[in-house]
Amino acid sequence: MPQVTAEVWVSVPPDTAFAVSQTTGEIRLRWDPFIRYQHLIDADRPGKGVRTLTKARLGPRMISRYVAYRPPTSVGMTMEMGPWFFGTFGGGWRFTPEARQGVAGTRAVWKYTWSARPAWLAPLSDRIGRxxxxxxxRARIAAFAGACEDPDVLGGV
Structure with a gap:
């Protein structure tokens, strides 16, 4: 199954990095360049089993479900309904405490995995998808890093 991964180091502790990654509403829209809107379905806060509706700025919608929610170390989601060209889609975050140059912080890793439809087109669609x-x-994790320095975002978590 194809995958892409991006990582960044941020100068906030893992619990703060985790909280920023899981923001919703206006706080999420402030930093995430991909999302037009996002909200939890039938829940007030994220957690294992909770579903989320996300609409991308460029149009596609996806309903996903949290399959793992382990603050402050990791979160995983899987697509339940989404664009026709994905057979499957999943994403996840990992947060690890890491000091750099004597500064405490967090290494954040974000990963997507997917399969494309139709399967016979996978050799081409996998390359395009990667x-x-x-x-x-990469753009989203860079924006996440900026959010970890934004006083308004940090004040909202």
Missing amino acids: WLLGREI
């Missing part, structure tokens, strides 16, 4: 989703995940 390029397109790789570009997207």
